[in-house]
Amino acid sequence: MSENRIRVLVAKPGLDGHDRGAKVIARALRDAGMEVIYTGLRQTPEQIVSAAIQEDVDVVAMSLLSGAHNHLFPRVVELLKKKNAEDVLVIGGGIIPEEDIPYLKEKGISEIFTPGTYTGSVVEYIRNNIKRKL
Amino acid sequence: MELVQRARQGDYRALARLITLVENEEPEAVEALQELYPYTGKAQVIGITGPPGSGKSTLTDKLVKELRRDNKKVAIVAVDPTSPFTGGAILGDRIRMSDLNLDEGVYIRSMGTRGSLGGLSAATSAVIKILDACNFEYIIIETVGVGQSEIDIVKMADTTLVVMVPGLGDDIQAIKAGILEIGDLFIVNKADRDGANRVVYELKMMLELKSEKSAWEPPVLMAISDQNIGIKEIADKIKEHFNYLVESNYLEIKRRDRLEKEILSIVSMKIYQQIVRKIKREGKLKEYLDALMKKELDPYKLVKQIFAEMKDN
Numbered sequence: 446m447s448e449n450r451i452r453v454l455v456a457k458p459g460l461d462g463h464d465r466g467a468k469v470i471a472r473a474l475r476d477a478g479m480e481v482i483y484t485g486l487r488q489t490p491e492q493i494v495s496a497a498i499q500e501d502v503d504v505v506a507m508s509l510l511s512g513a514h515n516h517l518f519p520r521v522v523e524l525l526k527k528k529n530a531e532d533v534l535v536i537g538g539g540i541i542p543e544e545d546i547p548y549l550k551e552k553g554i555s556e557i558f559t560p561g562t563y564t565g566s567v568v569e570y571i572r573n574n575i576k577r578k579l
Numbered sequence: 580m581e582l583v584q585r586a587r588q589g590d591y592r593a594l595a596r597l598i599t600l601v602e603n604e605e606p607e608a609v610e611a612l613q614e615l616y617p618y619t620g621k622a623q624v625i626g627i628t629g630p631p632g633s634g635k636s637t638l639t640d641k642l643v644k645e646l647r648r649d650n651k652k653v654a655i656v657a658v659d660p661t662s663p664f665t666g667g668a669i670l671g672d673r674i675r676m677s678d679l680n681l682d683e684g685v686y687i688r689s690m691g692t693r694g695s696l697g698g699l700s701a702a703t704s705a706v707i708k709i710l711d712a713c714n715f716e717y718i719i720i721e722t723v724g725v726g727q728s729e730i731d732i733v734k735m736a737d738t739t740l741v742v743m744v745p746g747l748g749d750d751i752q753a754i755k756a757g758i759l760e761i762g763d764l765f766i767v768n769k770a771d772r773d774g775a776n777r778v779v780y781e782l783k784m785m786l787e788l789k790s791e792k793s794a795w796e797p798p799v800l801m802a803i804s805d806q807n808i809g810i811k812e813i814a815d816k817i818k819e820h821f822n823y824l825v826e827s828n829y830l831e832i833k834r835r836d837r838l839e840k841e842i843l844s845i846v847s848m849k850i851y852q853q854i855v856r857k858i859k860r861e862g863k864l865k866e867y868l869d870a871l872m873k874k875e876l877d878p879y880k881l882v883k884q885i886f887a888e889m890k891d892n
Binding site for chain 1: 591592595596598599603661662665666667668669670671673674675677680681686687688689691693
C-alpha cells in the first residue's frame, strides 16, 4: 500500500558550482523518507519552477553560494505564484548573510538554513511546515 | 473531473497533480483513470534500460531533442530506486535533461520504485495511460536495469532500448538473463571507449544464437551520446520499429498481452491489500505469530484459515 511521500526539489540556481551542501541536504532528506528531485547545477529560476510544477513537489529547497540570493530566490517565489503554485514551501540555504534573511522571508522564502545547520532541523522544519495536504 | 480536462488541454500542473493522485493511490485516482482510458492507445511507448553509468539519461536527453524535430510531444518517466530502509529516494535523472526543462512540448516526471512488489508496475502503467491520454506521442520510460521491477516496466514498452557500455569488466557476462530477449534495439554507448567494437560483435553473435527469431532483427547501434553521435540513427530505428509493429499486427498482440498482465496484477494486488487490511483490522497478527512460533499452527494452515474467513464474509 502506498504512503504519501514528501517530494522536494533541491535546486542550485545561479552560477556557482558548489554542490556539496545541496547533496548533503538531499541525502538527509532521502534518509528521512522523502523523494528528492535534484536538478543539478546552474539552473535558472524558470527551469527550477518548470521542474517543480512537473514533479508536483511539496518543497523547493535552493542552495546558493554566489551571492545572488536576493535576486534569484524571490524570482523563484514570484514565478511559482504566477503558475498558481503558491502552496509549495520554499526554503533556502548556502552563503546567506544574516542581514538578508528578513528581506528573503518577506519575499516568501519561508526559512533560510545557513552553514552549520543540523540537517535534522531541515527535515523537522519541512515536516512541520508543509503547506499542502498530504 | 476538472483536473482531467485541464490535463488533456495541456496544463502541466494539472497533469502533475493527476500523476501524484495515482502514485499515492488516492480515491479519485480510479475515477480519473476511468475518464482517461478511452483516450489511450495512440502513443509509442519506449523503454530505455541498462546498467548504471551507461549514459541513459544523456542518451534520453539527446534522443528527445531529435524526436522533437518533428514537433511531437514527448513525455519522459525517469525511475530511480527507493531505499528499502528509509522509503526515500534521490531522483537524479533530470540533471542530464536541463535543456528539456524549458521545452514546452516535453514533460518529465521522476518516480521512485517505492519498494512494494508490483507496486511500481501498477503506478507506472497508470502513469503511462495518463500521459497517453494527454496527447504525448512518445512516452519514454527510463530506468536502471537492475532487479526485477525494471524488467516489468520494460514489458510495458512497445519498443525497448538496451544501453550498454564497453569496459564494464566482463561485458557480455554482465548481461543479465532476459536482457537479450527484451531488447528491440541494442545501443553500445560511449563508443569512443576501448572495447566498443568487441561489445558490438559479441552482442551480434549472441543475438544470432537466439533460438526464437522474429521478423525484427534487433539492430546493434553505436553511439556517443554526450557528443550527439549516433542519435539520429537511433531515432530512425525507433520509428522503423513502430512501423514494423503496426504493419505486422504485433503491436496489437503486445498490447493485449500487456493488458492481460495488468489486469491480473491489479487484481492480485487488490486481493493482497484486502487481506492485509483484514488481518490488521482484526488485530490478530500477534496471536497468529505467537502460535506460529510455538509451532501450534503452521503457516499453510493459517493461510487456509484466513481465506476461509474471507469467504465467509
